[in-house]
Amino acid sequence: MPQASEREKLLVIGGYGTIGGRAAQLLAEFFEGRIVVGGPNEAKAQQFADASGHGMQGIALDATDPAQLATALGDHRTVVNTVDSLEEPVVDAAIAAGTNYVGVVGTDVQAIRARHNDARTTGSRILLGTGVMPGISNVIARKLSADLGGADRIVSIAVGDAGSLGPQTFSYMLREAAKPLVLPGAARPTMPYAVSVQFRFPEPREHVTAYAVRDWFSYADTLGAESVTAILMEPAPLRQVMHLAARARITKALAVPRIRRLVARGLLRVTAGTKQGPMLIGVEVSRDGKSASLCAAGASDAEWTSQGVATLAAHVHRGDVEPGVWLPEQVIEPAPYLADLERRGLKLAVP
Numbered sequence: 001m002p003q004a005s006e007r008e009k010l011l012v013i014g015g016y017g018t019i020g021g022r023a024a025q026l027l028a029e030f031f032e033g034r035i036v037v038g039g040p041n042e043a044k045a046q047q048f049a050d051a052s053g054h055g056m057q058g059i060a061l062d063a064t065d066p067a068q069l070a071t072a073l074g075d076h077r078t079v080v081n082t083v084d085s086l087e088e089p090v091v092d093a094a095i096a097a098g099t100n101y102v103g104v105v106g107t108d109v110q111a112i113r114a115r116h117n118d119a120r121t122t123g124s125r126i127l128l129g130t131g132v133m134p135g136i137s138n139v140i141a142r143k144l145s146a147d148l149g150g151a152d153r154i155v156s157i158a159v160g161d162a163g164s165l166g167p168q169t170f171s172y173m174l175r176e177a178a179k180p181l182v183l184p185g186a187a188r189p190t191m192p193y194a195v196s197v198q199f200r201f202p203e204p205r206e207h208v209t210a211y212a213v214r215d216w217f218s219y220a221d222t223l224g225a226e227s228v229t230a231i232l233m234e235p236a237p238l239r240q241v242m243h244l245a246a247r248a249r250i251t252k253a254l255a256v257p258r259i260r261r262l263v264a265r266g267l268l269r270v271t272a273g274t275k276q277g278p279m280l281i282g283v284e285v286s287r288d289g290k291s292a293s294l295c296a297a298g299a300s301d302a303e304w305t306s307q308g309v310a311t312l313a314a315h316v317h318r319g320d321v322e323p324g325v326w327l328p329e330q331v332i333e334p335a336p337y338l339a340d341l342e343r344r345g346l347k348l349a350v351p
Contacts, residue, residue: 009076010078010080011073011079016058019104025052028052038063045059063083069089077100095124100317104130116324127331129216134328148285153184171260171264175260176213177213177242180252194243211243212229279299294350
């Protein structure tokens with residue numbers, strides 16, 4: 001394994017895609033000449049790197065090939081992975097190589113958290129769920145929990161604009177929509193998008209009705225609270241179709257990969273070219289009859305997913321996080337992190 005002094009570079013898998021590309025550009029502002037973007041097409045990777053400047057490099061990388069992946073990770077101190085379907089194999093390869101890992105969504109948080117001791121042994125810093133929700137929302141939840149002296153229940157709401165979603169995000173959303181969930185206090189499972197959740201945002205949205213989805217947080221472990229996650233998907237017709245399909249349990253068919261691909265292609269065609277709305281999330285924390293809420297708004301979900309990923313990847317790459325497997329609320333101090341995002345244009349407001 002190369003010595004740490006030889007491993008100054010940070011690799012972005014999916015580095016010329018929408019999220020990966022923007023995250024790479026932001027990271028290049030922190031780490032001049034140390035950002036490498038990887039993907040199956042070397043020409044596209046290098047073209048993107050040349051256009052981005054800051055000494056960025058592009059390489060060919062088939063991250064589904066274990067040998068290629070192991071070689072690439074062994075040459076880099078940190079890897080940022082923006083392809084959710086590759087999370088577990090890339091995490092395993094990173095731990096084996098003693099390389100740091102930063103993931104966007106956190107597709108199987110509990111399974112990966114079981115590698116905590118392995119990561120500590122090899123010195124890997126593994127940070128999951130670093131985008132908007134999970135990501136920015138987690139750090140807000142930690143702040144509000146601290147303000148209240150703890151938390152019993154955490155409700156997280158995202159307003160999602162389908163026009164800003166890429167193929168990977170659509171695929172993840174549909175795969176999750178096929179898995180039943182059990183809401184806190186419920187007697188039996190239901191399907192994602194079948195149950196409504198009320199939330200109050202600042203003007204002009206104010207009160208909204210979102211739909212509960214599978215909870216990808218681990219707040220029971222990290223903040224000692226039960227949690228509910230909900231999405232208000234735009235445009236409205238897509239939201240209504242998902243709700244009706246979930247109520248009829250038709251969305252269970254999305255567990256079949258062929259059906260999921262067909263639906264994803266159809267949705268991408270329908271939403272292509274639609275105007276992208278602003279990113280908007282809200283978090284409400286309750287404890288002992290008291291509650292506190294905070295909302296965050298920004299230019300677009302894609303932009304602030306990239307901003308969140310880049311900001312937390314910089315913390316990991318600099319060694320600000322101890323070795324192990326972590327979620328943002330466990331290792332990121334809210335005040336300086338949120339202040340940094342506000343300087344970059346994130347708007348925080350109490351509803």
